[in-house]
Amino acid sequence: MSKLLILAHNMDEYTRRIGQADLPYLEIVTSPAECDIVLGEPRMVREALPHLPDLKWVQSIYAGVEPLVDPTQRRDYVLTNARGVFGSSMSEFVFGYMLFFKKRIQERIQAQQARKWDHLDGGLLRGRTIGLLGVGSIGSHLAKTAKHFGMIVRGFTRESEGCPHVDKYYHGNNLLDFVGGLDYLVSVLPRTEETNQIVNAELLDALSSHAVFINVGRGNAVDESALVEALEQNKIAGAVLDVTVQEPLPEEHPFWTTPNLFLTFHTSAMSYPEDITELFIENYKLFIEGKPLKYRVDFERGY
Amino acid sequence: MSKLLILAHNMDEYTRRIGQADLPYLEIVTSPAECDIVLGEPRMVREALPHLPDLKWVQSIYAGVEPLVDPTQRRDYVLTNARGVFGSSMSEFVFGYMLFFKKRIQERIQAQQARKWDHLDGGLLRGRTIGLLGVGSIGSHLAKTAKHFGMIVRGFTRESEGCPHVDKYYHGNNLLDFVGGLDYLVSVLPRTEETNQIVNAELLDALSSHAVFINVGRGNAVDESALVEALEQNKIAGAVLDVTVQEPLPEEHPFWTTPNLFLTFHTSAMSYPEDITELFIENYKLFIEGKPLKYRVDFERGY
Incomplete structure (x- = not known):
């Protein structure tokens, strides 16, 4: 018994x-x-x-x-x-935000408030490139959804290359090659010694200015000051942080008011x-x- | 030649x-x-x-x-x-907005502005029911994406039942059965005599109060006064209109300021x-x- x-x-x-x-x-x-x-x-x-x-x-x-x-x-x-069990919720969250940016949902709301017929096309996810920092069970699910939407998928892992929906894998020292030219960078990394501040100033510099960074892994992966600076200087277009080093986020933390930074309070996968x-x-x-x-x-x- | x-x-x-x-x-x-x-x-x-x-x-x-x-x-x-050719763009648009509501993106933005740790879960698309008014090539693509996200799919058509991603078909006089219990109602109907004001007061009354209506077909499908009334009285939770009877929308039209109504200016599928x-x-x-x-x-x- x-x-x-x-x-x-x-x-x-x-x-x-x-x-x-x-x-x-x-x-x-x-x-x-x-x-x-x-x-x-x-x-x-x-x-x-x-x-x-x-x-x-x-x-x-x-x-x-x-x-x-x-x-x-x-x-x-x-x-x-x-x-x-978290793959499907994570996919809903990550693609919800990617589409929120791509479909210009916030800009359309503002146009409506101004009674302006805003016919500008934001383009498609189709054909854009997503980079997954970590391709375990959650990353694999994100890769599958990305393929459903016709995206190009890069994966950065320690060594595994098991997901059929990843077009190209990167490992070890190829981190800057991995992020070069990405439209979306998504971290699903767990908190370990090795993942500490993997998203640092050097990596953020290597991203395109139109790139969006989404963190649904753990807050330790991000050098938070470097991210604030990258967003303030428009080095990247936006960031969605479901996780931060300290949670709940302290009231005086700069993230609350960093431009183009969206906080989601650890809700991406209940x-x-x-x-x-x-x-x-x-x-x-x-x-x-x-x-x-x-x-x-x-x-x-x-x- | x-x-x-x-x-x-x-x-x-x-x-x-x-x-x-x-x-x-x-x-x-x-x-x-x-x-x-x-x-x-x-x-x-x-x-x-x-x-x-x-x-x-x-x-x-x-x-x-x-x-x-x-x-x-x-x-x-x-x-x-x-x-x-429009299926993939329409899917990006429709699921972008469905996830915008489901992931509570607007509420999270407001919480961040108020420095409030908003941990409330909005739930998942998975397991929810979408109803497609029209299941041609665009509707079929939407059905496929809905299945990718684990949704239940109903289709309303004149007579065709050809899409394998639709769980249940409805025709003719079964319109109110079709909409009963839907979480999302999406119209992809073309403009014809038969589609005029198919989304009228009676249909809107039959929808759940948490339902969201999305029109990416043609504006004639909607009784616009009935929709304004349904939204003002919270009979449904929201509406996204990519199309309207008159386009561009006249400046004095009530849609500009109807609560929970989102205008997208005919951009859903370029x-x-x-x-x-x-x-x-x-x-x-x-x-x-x-x-x-x-x-x-x-x-x-x-x-």
Whole structure:
């Protein structure tokens, strides 16, 4: 018999959904002392870690698991994160903003307010080039949507080249080649040592002045002062930041008023219990069969 | 030898592109009297109609050919319109606006201006229902994009049921069934007698209060007073009108200031010479082989 502890704000909904699935050999418990499986929010799970003597497996309900891969924390269990479920929401978000710029939606609203018949064509995404910083399960989904819209897709990864929707891959020292000529640069990078300030002044200088940068990964990937400067000097056309180094953003942060910078408050991909429950069920079946779980996190690598 | 007259504002670009294609037995001429083929804008072609004694075929560079199907005009030639080329631009436009609403882009901009961390989730297109008024080549492309985003697709047509991306078809008297429960209603209908004011008070009443209506077809499909009333009384959540009965919209028209109504000034699908040239070449090859042309307009039906 396995015993599952749920540590999430919407614990009731998870309890109901998993209960309805009627999984074999599984009991949902509320006491940390007796559970061997935890499903939950990384921050809440971290607090419980010292009180979980029988812990074998943690399924995170988020993709980012920074609180759990912190080197000060125990690593004597299998950690799986929520991958594979955010691709479609991320695509809606990223293409929503790309089309917001391309279709000149803000300019059309202003024209209407001025009672001006604004017939200027903004052009198409079709034929434009998108560069994906990171091509895991989310990046692959973005690549697929980009192809649906007839775009050219570049991918920057450590070494993987597995996504069939990427036209050209770049790695390692080819970062400036990768960004040269991009119309859109999208970061889906996780927070690790290696991704710190990868979007810095040099990279921003290498972007076209009409390029738009979208960050739906983690805030650490961006040198925030360099981004403010690039936008103030019109070195790039715009930025959409779903993530920042500090969240919520401090009230005195320059991002609130940086020109052509759009804040979206970490909403690009919400964690929906229906998706996470499906993922948990899939992994639980592997767990009781003693098979390797899906989306296992490498504690060293951090994702 | 065939003689082609080009009647379009960007005539030079068409001349260059078609010249480069080096088509057999084709000469580009500038005199109406000697041409047998015309490529052009319907309005400009209509003016030339009395001066084209040898006319055999007109290829319109637009989808809408109202000036040419008018019953007062001659019909002793083959008229083909530009179909099949607007699907991708229309998809960018329609999904740009659907995502603009769904991702709460305007609300996020306002939150940023107020330095407010607006974490409210707007939800996903995935799982929502779109209804297409008209499922020709543009509607089919919209249906395909809707499926890419995981939506449920309903189609309303006269009788055709040919698009594999439509989940359920409606015809004739089932218009109110068709709109009941829709999240998005998109009209791509051409201007004909039958489409006049199809979006009227009764239909708007049958829509959900959270529904958004998008018109990328023709303005005649809408009872404009009924739409203003529906928006003023929050009977529907929003409307995006790329087309109106009168264009440009008269300065005193209520649409300029109707709440939650967005005007886009007939920009949803521009006619790009690269696309139209490709279509012309394809049809020209059929023409010289004496085969039936693609996208032939039925003068009686009007499209």
